[in-house]
Amino acid sequence: MxxxxxxxxxxxxxxxxxxxxxxxxATGEFFAIVGPSGCGKSTLLRMIAGLIPISAGxxxxxxxxxxxLPPQDRKLTMVFQNYALFPFLNVAENVAFGLKARRLAKDExxxxxxxxxxxxxxSDFAERKPRELSGGQRQRVALARAIASDAKICLMDEPLSNLDAQLRGKMRSEIRELQQQLGLTLIYVTHDQVEAMTMADRIMVLHDQHVQQIGxxxxxxxxxxxxxxxxFFGTPQINLLTVQHAVSDQLALDSFLKFELPTKLTAGTYQVGIRPGDLLVDFNQxxxxxxxxxxxxxxxxxxxxxxxxxxxxxxxxxANHLAVGINQRLLVTAKPNFIVFDQQQRAVLFVRGGKQDGTDQIQQFQQA
Amino acid sequence: MMENQVAKQNHFWQYLILILLTIFILIPFVLGFWTSFLPTAEISKGALWSSHLSFDNYRAAITQTPILRYLFNSLVISVLTMLAQLVFCSMSAYAFVFLKFKGRDLLFYVVLATMMLPFEAEVIPNFATVRSLNLLNHYAVMVVPFLTSAFGIFMLRQAFLQLPEELKEAADVEGLSHWQFYGRVVLPYAKISLLTLAAYSFLASWNQYLWPMLTTFSDDFRPVQDGLRQLQSQESFNNWGMIQASAAIVVIPTLIVLFFGQHYFKSGLNEGAVK
Amino acid sequence: MEQIKSNNSNKLKQISPASKFLAKSYDVNARDKYYALWFLGPSLLVLAIFVFYPMLKTLYLSFFLTNNLGQPTVFVGWQNYLSLLTSSSYLASLQATLIYVFAVSLLTLGLGLLLAQTASFQVKGSAFFRTVFSGTMGVSVSVAAIFWLFMFNPSVGLLDQLATILHLPVINWLTQPGWAMTAVVISTVWMNLGFTFLIFFGTLQSVPITFYEAAQIEGLSKTRQFFKVTLPLISPTIFFVSIITLIEAFKSFGLIDLMTAGGPNNATNLLVYRIYQDAFLSGNYGLASTESVILAVIIAFFTFLQFKILEKRVTYK
Structure with a gap:
């Protein structure tokens, strides 16, 4: 689907x-929608579900x-952030809720x-009430309710955000496994970039009412x-360094921290983005x-x-533990892996191993 | 669009129900207010329309009856009761939450148990008590028995229990006395619940009927509920216009208070009811 | 402790901080019991004089005959109870009270819920309806009685004027036994609705919307959502409100006094009104005390029930 x-x-x-x-x-895809709170990601999910009307498109x-189509005819299920487990029903009744609503036969x-x-x-908890379960178990009941329907599309709205860090890690892999096993098309809304990165086949980044990137x-x-x-992605955050550029083949912050450019850029102000792992340090210079x-x-x-x-x-x-003190002097240099952003904050150049990378995509994006 | 048609149909039934219920609720109000502007002679003929609309009934109510005095009495009694309950209920609730002493929980359950006892079932000895205390026919008789309330203590205790434990610990580290902690931390923290109790105790006092009827005999102290009773029995020749005007004079202030206090009241009620 | 005391002062100074701590640990709550006296004293005094004492006194009086000053004269044991429970007039009062209480509770609950549910839908003017529906909360008992006395008045009241126009029989609302009860019930329900509406409305607002979304995804119609989702979710509040309404109805006095004075033919002579009559009009304090005890037992039973239910209530947060 x-x-x-x-x-x-x-x-x-x-x-x-x-x-x-x-x-x-695509069918069977694990698709994550990511963005900071208030970016409209839950709204988008609810439009797909049919819970709120679509204004245009x-x-x-x-x-x-x-x-x-009303929600029940869209052949999908949904898992909610607060699980929406009915407190007056036990686990089995909660899982059966949708099936009974659709008036399926009792045996079925x-x-x-x-x-x-x-x-x-x-299986051992079928008779328990939701309040007698731990957070992780409640989460799994919510999953079971979604699985029990034979719908092949599942929408999840921040399903793990009410769990502690350890459980979250465990549930991440459980959800991923279930999705693979059942061949579900899964749309997964989260504000947590780690969840999106570790689970999804593709990610849509939402911000300022617009799609920022899909990939x-x-x-x-x-x-x-x-x-x-x-x-938004990567911990610790990427370094964004502002550089004034006259026409030459490098962007230089100072005489040591320099970025060699594989192609020429017009003169102007740029930001160089470099991941913390792509910087090198030397305390012995x-x-x-x-x-x-x-x-x-x-x-x-x-x-x-x-x-x-x-x-x-x-x-x-x-990579290793360093015995360094505050204010200790060091020399910082860069590996040739970096990104150049223009004044409109758009990427204009990706460099990996000193070579230009992925220009096609930039053009695609800029056209779109 | 299909969706919109469905929505419109639903709204039709909704509006129908809403309007019917509105009529049921509003008619006694509207009719009461309306007749308060009609001459009594025409009301007694069964007329609901007259060309002689006027404030005459209001003028008559204010000049010929002690209705304003009744209102004033009620205001005094209700405000005093409200203030007393705010102070004494919050102090008791504080003791039940933040003081550690032997038998505290037992005492709390004893207080709680009194909520089961209706005041109406205890009027006989209470009447004897206030008579022997020489309180009859005075403001005090309608305030003193209600200086505190088990319900208020119970409600505020629930509110105080919500206070984060860290605040008490921080206060202990800072060396705040119980009076300081009570006044500077607990009361401001439970502001909404206090407002709710204020509204509650005010209204409960305002609506007292049986007790003031038994214990007040003069217009100087009679609160408004029994005042209206008095008017109604005196005006047995059915001066409807004036009675309706008196009712309007009584109800308009509470409606105004309700209108502006609705927000607090609602949130407070639900704190008590839902959580 | 003894050891430390017997040592000389030089040695005392050498005691390590840890053992000093053991020797006299500081207790933050040590003085709490003195504070408790001040914090609790006033409330306990008032409760003792106006709740505990009268409770015992009422119980005591219920076993006595009394003179017209309310002083006990002859101990009669259970005689007061027996004579009440075999008196057809008292049993009729009890029956009338039960009919009144259950009619009032059912109607208040049903209409209150209907009001809250219809006002919860987002339609134009819903703020107006909400204000109107909570309106009767600002109406005190005397005002309500006056409004409805006028409505029910056989010559000038709206109801009978309408009946005349529609060629329906004119009802003497307050002077025919069955109709008098109906009139009192309607007036009480009307007066209760504002409070009930506000509570139900707030509860409905606090139900997380995801419950409805989950139901919508499964295709439950609005009506089924109400019965399958809303009602079970708010059942604790429904119990809570029903008990409150029940208890308040048992205690009804003002509306009865103003509208029917217990009549006609004792048809609306509810328990509290009867206590008032027997004690303060007939001076029969012993018997009235017995009636008070019976009333207190009934109300205590329902209050107890309320606490039991509140304890068990489900939370959906």
Whole structure:
């Protein structure tokens, strides 16, 4: 079951919430919609579900226009952030809720509920009430309710945001496995970039009522189309360094931190985006260009917060634990992996291993 | 569009129900207000329309009856009761939440149990008590028995329990005394619940009927509920116009208060009812 | 402790901070019991004089005959109870009270819920309807009685004028037993609606919208959503409101006094009104005390029920 959005727009009176959202989601795809709170991602999901009307644009499910169809005829299920488990029904009754509403035969309902509960490992809890379950178990009941229906499209609205960090990690892989196993087309709304990166086949980034970028996790991370996307993905955040550029073949912050350009750029102000892992540090040089401000030890890596003499703050990750003190001097240089953004915050150049990367996409994006 | 047609049809039934219910609720109001402007002679003939609309009934009510005095009495009694309950209920609730002493929970349940006892079932000994205290026919008789309320204590205790424990710990570290913590932290924190209790106790006092009827005998102290009763029994020749005008004089202030206080009242009621 | 005290002062100074702490641990709550006296004292005093004492006194009086000053004269044991429970007039009052209470509760609940549900839909003017529906909360008992006395008046009242126009029989609302009860019930329900509406409306607003979305995805119609989702979700509030309404109805006095004075033929002589009559009009304080105890037991039972239900209530947050 594929889903196609053509220039979907939502406005309340004169207040524009979403504009011209277009994407085609393939059958069996795990599609994540990501953005900061208030970007309209839940609104978009509810328009797909049919819970709120679409202001303009066309929505197709399985090649059929469904704008006018009520939710129950769109053949989809939904998992909610607060799970929407009915407190007065036990686990099995909650899972059976939709099936009974659709007036399925009793045996069939019982059979499906049993299967769904087995899939989420809750068979022993069928008689419990939701309040007698832990957060993770409630989450799984919500999943079971979605699975029990034979709909092949599942919409999830921040399903993991009420769980603690450890459980979230566990549920991430459980959801992913279920989706693969059942061949579900899954649209997954989240504000958590890590969830989107680790789970999705493709990601749509929403911000300011518009689609910022659609792509695979690798594309989003390595070739962000603008500074918003670059900033939103990756921990610690990407470094964005402002550089005045006269026409030459490099962008230079100072005499050590330099970025060689594979193609020429017109003169002007640019921002260089470089991931913290693509910066190199050396504490044993006599010549230095920065001082340590803070050090975060994270176990498998350390993050150095440093201030360039030039004035900008930067983050650098190093693989090992360093014994460095505050204000210690260091030399910061860069690997030839970086992105150049123009004054409109758009990416104009991706450089990987010193070579230009992914220009086609930039043009595509700029045309669109 | 199909969707819109369905929506319109639903709205038709909704409006029908809304309008019928509105009529049921509004008719006694509207009719009451309307007749208060009609001459009594025409009302008694059964007329609901007259060319002689006037404020005469209001003028008559204010000059010929002590209705304003009744209103004033009620205001005094209700405000005093409200203030007393705010202070004493909040102090008791504070003790039940923030003070640790032997038998605290037992005492709380005893207080709670009194909510089961209707005041109406205790009027006989209470009447004897206020008589022996020489309180009859005075404002005090309508305030003193209601200086505190088990319901108010219960409600505020629920509200105080919501206070984060860290605040008490922080206050202990700062060395705040119980009086300081009560006045500077707990009361401001529970503002909404206090407002709700204020509205509640005011209205409960305002609506008292049986007790003031038993204990007040003069217009100087009689509150408005019993005042209206008095008017109604005196005006047995059915001076409807004036009685309706008196009712209007009584109800308009509360309607205004309700209109502006609706927001607080609603949130407070639901704090009590839902959580 | 003894050890430390017997040591000389030089040695005391050498005690480590830890053992000092053990020796005298500071208790933040040590003085709480003195504070409790001040914080609780006033309330407890008032409750003792005006709730606990009268409760015991009423119970005590219910076993006595009394003189016209209310002082007990002859101990009669259960005699007052027996004579009441075999008196057809008292049993009729009890029956009238039960009919009144259940009619009022059912209608208040049903209409209150209907008001709240219809006002919850977002339609034009819904703010207006909400204000109107909560309106009767600002109406005190005497005003309500006056409004409805006028409505029910056989010569000038709207209802009978309408009946005349429609060629229906004119009803003497307040002087025919069955109709008098109906009139009192209608007036009470009307007076209750504002409060009930506000509570139900607030509860409906607090139900998370995702419950309805989940139901919509499964294709439940609005009507089925109401019965399958709304009603079970707000059932705790329904119980809560029903008990409150029930208790308040048992205690009804003002409306009865103003509209029917217990008549006609004792048809609306409800329990509290009867207590008032027996005690303060007939001076029969012993018997009235017995009636008070019976009333208190009934109300205590329902209040207790309310607490039990509140304890068990489901939360959906």
């Amino acid at each position: 594929s889903i196609e959005l053509q220039k979907i727009t939502k406005s309340y009176d004169t207040n524009l919430v979403l504009e011209d959202v277009s994407v085609r989601i 066309i929505l197709k499910i399985d090649e059929q226009v469904v704008n006018q 309902v019982a059979q499906r509920v049993k299967q769904a509960l087995e899939l989420v490992n809750l 695979s996790p690798a594309q989003i991370y390595q070739q962000p189309q603008n500074t918003f996307v670059a900033n 006599s010549q230095t260009n920065a001082a340590v401000r803070n050090l975060e030890y994270l176990g498998n890596q350390s993050v150095i917060h440093a201030k360039l003499d030039h004035g900008e703050e930067i983050r650098i990750t190093v």
